[in-house]
Amino acid sequence: MSLVDDIEEVIENYLRKSKYYSLHTLAQKSxxxxxTIRRLAQKEAGRPNxxxxxxxxxxxxxxxxxxxxxxxxxxxxxxxxxxVYKNQTHSSYNELNDTSSGKASTALSLxxxxxxxxxxxxxxxxxxxxxx
Numbered sequence: 001m002s003l004v005d006d007i008e009e010v011i012e013n014y015l016r017k018s019k020y021y022s023l024h025t026l027a028q029k030s031x032x033x034x035x036t037i038r039r040l041a042q043k044e045a046g047r048p049n050x051x052x053x054x055x056x057x058x059x060x061x062x063x064x065x066x067x068x069x070x071x072x073x074x075x076x077x078x079x080x081x082x083x084v085y086k087n088q089t090h091s092s093y094n095e096l097n098d099t100s101s102g103k104a105s106t107a108l109s110l111x112x113x114x115x116x117x118x119x120x121x122x123x124x125x126x127x128x129x130x131x132x
Contacts, residue, residue, distance in 0.1 A: 003073045004043055007056065011041045014060040030059035050074060
């Protein structure tokens, strides 16, 4: 199955869990817009970015299911997050999985961002005046 097919299945399984679960509740829980969730469920969205997938599976799947999903589609990310999930205390683990704060995707984004070699500086007022 492709990533898009598996996302559709994740959404369908989430909706089957309870009569009170809807695309709207999934959108609220994941922090992803309702329209994006609907388009993912109907396979209209194309391939979503990693942040969208992380937020979606954090809201819809349990920890073991998340890791299995990530191992299948994002092996490098799964290794990073598996270590994070396993090394957290119980309360920290709950904070990490609190999708309303976006901590899991924030941790992922910070891990994946390239490091800048040196800070970019702007010329001082005096050096700008001497350039003119």
